[in-house]
Amino acid sequence: MFWGARLPLRVFFGSLPGPLNTWQSVWTRRLHRAPTMSLDIQCEQLSDARWTELLPLIQQYQVVRLDDCGLTEVQCKDISSAIQANPALTELSLRTNVLGDAGVGLVLQGLQNSTCKIQKLSLQNCSLTEAGCGVLPGVLRSLSTLRELHLNDNPLGDAGLKLLCEGLRDPQCRLEKLQLEYCNLTATSCEPLASVFRVKPDFKELVLSNNDFHEAGIHILCQGLKDSACQLESLKLENCGVTSANCKDLCDVVASKASLQELDLGSNKLGNAGIAALCSGLLLSSCKLRTLWLWECDITAEGCKDLCRVLKAKQSLKELSLAGNELKDEGARLLCESLLEPGCQLESLWIKTCSLTAASCPHFCSVLTKNRSLLELQMSSNPLGDLGVQELCKALAQPDIVLRVLWLGDCDVTNSGCSSLATVLLANRSLRELDLSNNCMGGPGVLQLLESLKQPSCALQQLVLYDIYWASEVEDQLRALEEERPSLRIIS
Secondary structure, eight states, rough: OOOOOOHHHHEEEEESOOOOOGGGOEEEEESSEEEEEEEEESSSOOHHHHHHHHHHHHHTTTTEEEEEEOBBHHHHHHHHHHHHHHHTTOOOOOOOOOOHHHHHHOOOOOOOOOTTTEEEEEEESSOOOGGGGGGGHHHHOHHHHOOEETTTTOOOOHHHHHHHHHHHHHHOOOEEEETTTTTTOOOGGGGHHHHHHHOTTEEEEOOSSSSOOOHHHHHHHHHHHHOOOOOOOOOOOSSSSTTTTHHHHHHHHHHHHTTTEEEOOOOOOHHHHHHHHHHHHTTSOOOOOOEEEOOSSOHHHHHHHHHHHHHHHOOOOEEETTTTSSSHHHHHHHHHHHHTTTTTOOEEOOOOOOOOOGGGHHHHHHHHHOOSSSOEOOSSSSSSSSHHOOOOOOHTTTTTTTOEEEEOOOOOOOHHHHHHHHHHHHOOOOEEEETTTTSSSOHHHHHHHHHHSSSOOOOEEEETTOOOOEEEEEHHHHHHHHHHHOEEEEOO
């Protein structure tokens, strides 16, 4: 799952109010065109007194998120009563609480009232099983306002999925976004899902990753999507047993869904032959794909040739992940040649753990100095060494560089490489985030970076230094600098 994380590290850490063990509960009023009241509590074990304090708020707020709060079936009766009394509720999230089938049933019972206007419901990782799915058809029939349902990380199994699909097919159900990742589904679930797609034109987002569909199941799913009138925008099938043969099926989906913007196929053994077949669909004039995730798909430099045709032809493509593929320096060279073409407007490229060496860095230098669209480059876990980093720094020090995020974690960078990076931090005006985690530098290298960060000309806003060790004196200087520069965040 590491490669397929949807949120880059910068977004994830930016969302944390503090270290994991100091998360605090917050509730805020956010003003847009109309006031939206939000109760957002995460990672807080709620005492009885705290729970009593919160219940009146659950009855009032439009958005209620109580994620990983140690809730069980015991609190679900209170939640049910509170949401019954809250006609303003539009979003409810109870992720990562051990509610069980009975607890989930109580919550759903609370939503089934004539005043309920719920639009988004997340019950991810709530211990819902097949036995608790019997209530789903009635719930989906009664919640005509529900547009988004998250059931990830619940062991529904094929039997539970069949019950869910019974509700999804109901004419009163207008669901648009469905997440069923890690639900213990097999190929048996694919025909019920396909039958839903054929009769429901509303679906825009499907997350089905990490289920054992395999080749036969994927074929059935794709056929259902091809036959559907839905305007699908996002399809996620990571680690689902998709094969090279399925890439023809996926081409049919791409051809029939001009609305498709995101396709995630990571951790599937597509191989170069599968990529070649997939690219024939991506090259269709109707295809407007924006995000393509192909991490750990057994792609080599040979497969890069086909992907490069897509990069050159599709200005709509903005994000590409090829992490965990053996591209090597030759694959990097081919990619860089494509990134220099005017038809390529890629903004984010992930090539982590692709067996790249310092020999690939001159090609990336050309991209960094000439390409005006690439904003994020993830090169971690490649043995670039100081020589490779020094080569990259030649480009990064040039004027008019546009790159904003650079990840060089676990790239064999030493104190010598830090010297080059420190110089770049003084000259570069675009770079905002730099990750140097798990490299070979120590206190001396960190101090060189620190001296540059102190300067007013340094524009960097976030420096990530996980798994790097230095003396307490260096730590004191880092924290003092953070106090001096509130806009700078150093994560270690």
